[in-house]
Amino acid sequence: MNPLSAPNMTDMNIPEFDAAAFEVLARSRLLPNPPLLNEPHSPGDDDLNPGSERIPAGLRHAAVLVPIIAHSPLTVLLTTRTDHLPSHAGQIAFPGGKVETHDAGPLAAALRETREEIALDAAFIEPLGFLPPYRTGTGYIITPSVALVRPGFKLTADPEEVAAVFEVPFAFLMNEANHQIHSRVYGGVERHFYAMPYGERYIWGATAGIIRTLYRRLFST
Template identity: 45%
Template structure:
């Protein structure tokens, strides 16, 4: 592990800056009046236990109603019983991938990301200094995997692609790695972290 990784991450998270959204690359998007955003938290967990840092991600179940089969961080909407979005991210990571809630060392958060599905998502950045055995929650997660942190922190690995969504061409970031097509909100949040790390 690079000796300066944790200080660099902490400094990047402390930098001022605006949040991001699914509409960053689609400025002409018209949002419905009175739209209310629901708070959510995701865990951007970096496994340091094996030497070269790796980012933990999930492949969502193909049976899910929303975003089936997509690559995502562990996380979800904030419950009334959650103290804050960090608690949300830790609870969801325990449910989805079996991550003990006392294992992640929380470094901070990125600015919120607004999704097309009306969530205000807070990325909670953490490092894991001890390993764990992931257990995918069968109803929600098809696979738990990791990618090299260096790959997603390199802005040169990001591309802008597009597809037709509800009759309109929408543009989005993607940061593919091997068989994994990381795109949309997950790629946009990672792109924000990469930009901060490279300032």
Template identity: 50%
Template sequence: MRDWLDRALAPGNSAARGLRGDGDLDRSDPVAVSALAGKPLRPAAVLIPIIERSEPTVLLTKRHGGLRAHGGQVSFPGGRIDDTDAGPLAAALRETQEEVGIGPHYVDVRGHLDTYCTVTGFQISPFVGIVQDGFHLVRAEDEVDEIFEVPLAHLLDPRNHQRQSAEFRGRTRHFYVIPHEKHYIWGATAGMIVNLADLMRATADTKDPAAFLKRSLAG
């Protein structure tokens, strides 16, 4: 799996070095769409934690319902980049430890996805890391309502990438949704997952999701 991730996230991969955002499905400039927030883009960073199990999973959180930004939504561990952070990666690792208790020594960072701009005014740097098992989860109760895992194969399968729409500030916006059991993964989180799935499929040796996932995730 590490080799596959490294190929997908390689700097020379032309499919991996663009700018993504909430305007993707509307064929709009992601930065221009983010201007709907009416304020400058705020830098943020997240970790996409792939848990190293016999069947790899991705760890996700359900944000506390009382939070002002994206309360109650499913997200990756992460948040705003502080002035004291050494950079986006340091922020992603710090936030991961603060929100779910996984320390940096458990995380093998393999690379980063395209920068993702949200309609709510965030410019997110997403990092992909493989997390070795054996960690002990500690939930930040004031930020996180729930921590759960979803099979990586489910998230990467394009058959699970639904497209839906909703009205936002007088305009119809389109976005990805990835349902799994009781959870509803959508918006920026789903968009970043689709980005990862696109890159991994582009560097696989077959376009059949079932075939390449079964073979590659075992490696």
């Protein structure tokens, strides 16, 4: 789809891009079934670092829910991880976690983790499809499930895992002008990554990479 023929997230009247219109677009552009984990050319942390060999072999499978809240205008629900977690402490993330052997698949894992982390009832969640798997430099391959979430839910954050739950306008995240490229030095090597600062919230790394993947899937050719 040519970006000019898709809803223009910079110039459009955002309230007109309602939940029904988003659902039609998402179902037409997202993957209807969970992707293969060995899908070639899947996105990952190394996309902005050509020639990097940082992503290890034997990636562990994880799943996240990308919850699009059916407000007018639409918003995206995100969490801030607590500071004492062993990995990605204090970072902004989608609800999700490791796919366990008892999970029926990545969507089931994402729904389970979402319920455990923020108590979002599955009755409010309408799954729409999947994004390609996302490879991280910390040893995970993540299957993102995109869903529309009906308002009216009540959330309770698990204090062991979630420090905060908040929403960001969908239009902000789908505006490519807000997809910045930042860098940090890890082990003496400069690493580049996507970042989408929103007020005091610093959205970066795999979360920003998944948002970028969603943008490209919905609005790029």
